[in-house]
Amino acid sequence: MTDEHTAPDGGLTDEAQAVLDEIDEKDVDFLRLQFTDILGTIKNVAVPASQAEKAFTEGIYFDGSSIEGFVRIQESDMRLKPDPETFAVLPWRTDESGSSARLICDVIDTSTGEPFTGDPRYVLKQALARAEEMGYEVNAAPEPEFFLFEEDENGRATTNTADQGGYFDVAPKDLASDVRRDIIYGLESMGFEMEASHHEVARGQHEINFEYDDALTTADNVATFRMVVRAIAAEHDLHATFMPKPIPRINGSGMHTHISLFTDGENAFHDDDDEFNLSETAHAFLAGILEHAPALAAVTNPTVNSYKRLVPGYEAPVYVAWSDRNRSALIRKPAARVPAASRIEARFPDPSCNPYLALAALIHAGLDGIEQDLDAPDPIRENIYEFDEAKREEYGITTLPSNLGEALDALEADEVVQSALGSHVTEKFIEAKTHEYDEFRVDVSQWELDQYLEKF
Structure with missing residues (x-):
């Protein structure tokens, strides 16, 4: 599975690679993969920073049926696709042991591989x-x-x-x-x-x-x-x-x-x-x-x-x-x-x-x-x-x-x-x-x- 964050040779794009480099430079331990439900409430999936490359190349899966206004239980599988331009270290999670950062994600419908029409970011x-x-x-x-x-x-x-x-x-x-x-x-x-x-x-x-x-x-x-x-x-x-x-x-x-x-x-x-x-x-x-x-x-x-x-x-x-x-x-x-x-x-x-x-x-x-x-x-x-x-x-x-x-x-x-x-x-x-x-x-x-x- 590839997307715009994956280069033609299967590697990462320059933008995604720059995020991985910044993760190393700033000692980021965890990533919050962030999106919003239909009512505007922020949701996020926290993953170890070691999963950042996988997030860009494969995406991170979640249960869409548990999110307000997304899908029914029989249509539940969704994939988060991080937008590298939205990477930012969270200001209240920085300490000597490392820090957390967020990436805003687009939501992908795994049944079609296309953007999920219920994703508010896609609507905009x-x-x-x-x-x-x-x-x-x-x-x-x-x-x-x-x-x-x-x-x-x-x-x-x-x-x-x-x-x-x-x-x-x-x-x-x-x-x-x-x-x-x-x-x-x-x-x-x-x-x-x-x-x-x-x-x-x-x-x-x-x-x-x-x-x-x-x-x-x-x-x-x-x-x-x-x-x-x-x-x-x-x-x-x-x-x-x-x-x-x-x-x-x-x-x-x-x-x-x-x-x-x-x-x-x-x-x-x-x-x-x-x-x-x-x-x-x-x-x-x-x-x-x-x-x-x-x-x-x-x-x-x-x-x-x-x-x-x-x-x-x-x-x-x-x-x-x-x-x-x-x-x-x-x-x-x-x-x-x-x-x-x-x-x-x-x-x-x-x-x-x-x-x-x-x-x-x-x-x-x-x-x-x-x-x-x-x-x-x-x-x-x-x-x-x-x-x-x-x-x-x-x-x-x-x-x-x-x-x-x-x-x-x-x-x-x-x-x-x-x-x-x-x-x-x-x-x-x-x-x-x-x-x-x-x-x-x-x-x-x-x-x-x-x-x-x-x-x-």
Whole structure:
């Protein structure tokens, strides 16, 4: 069995051999072969570093029936194919006795020898292939926010924040600055190019930004980022969570996602002659996202809790509109100092999403806008939060689904977003999320008990 990591003579490619050399140089003892399930949870198989060559030439096999949304028991054999470009030593596993490293893998269906259509990384690769067929390369940059909470005496997470800071605060209010610093050092050691970090609006809430990159690398980076943040926070006896709304009545955590298309090294989203410096391509792309926003929400905001964030008044966008100024719209056009930086910012995704599926869905929706030559509506420069229903109707502004159930209904009616995910992922995703929403609907919350138990 051979693949692109095996040279024609049966040996390793230069890229794979370079990884083996680095394993020796850095005294790596174990490799974590990493992938994600359909819901975006990182999975990994740990193997001794001595198995690295075998991993590249033969792959490592695992039971796919045990992974959420993969296959049934009679179709269980899967193979992990490591991507040598994703090799990185883990910053929290380095000591005198050696260290551990990770390789992100593609999942292969052993019955066909082809990429597994239920692998989220493959889903994103298919979206990028579609963009390439249309002459585009896709770049993206997310801004994942997270909370840091204290742990109790048993090491379990609480919702007691680790600080009382606010937006851009510094010590002593922002007591987590040392944690952010260690996270940044850890990410930089893994090859991340960091841009900025700061305390966010809510107490205990933080944001760390890394540089724009191609969409596949960006999705890999988001998956890695969440893992590194949790691990390093735990070293400080804190719990990091990417849950969108862990505390009621304060701001939740979003993952604002910047996207642009490039053609032959030039930014296809830039136009000097446009009032907003956005090309016709960019206008059509953002129109596609607005057109498919209700169905996209099921993928970009995939949990019951996501819709506790998507309510007016807490800086979360709920209105299907775009703007070059205010942040109440679904899509914002950020200011750009140079043509290469012209981009759009989708403000509705949250960090609980599967980054591969979310980017794939956004890309397909935008490309559909280009293919259909959709016209973007006029931007809304006023604060939509202050609009009443009549004024929103006057402007033709609709809202995102108010709960996961409505978003799943929209997904089931949207062929474009379904095609982005593929039939396998669409079926398994809707099945899993419908079960989650049904479990929520039949549960009785503490709020209901507090409100009604003694009242009625």
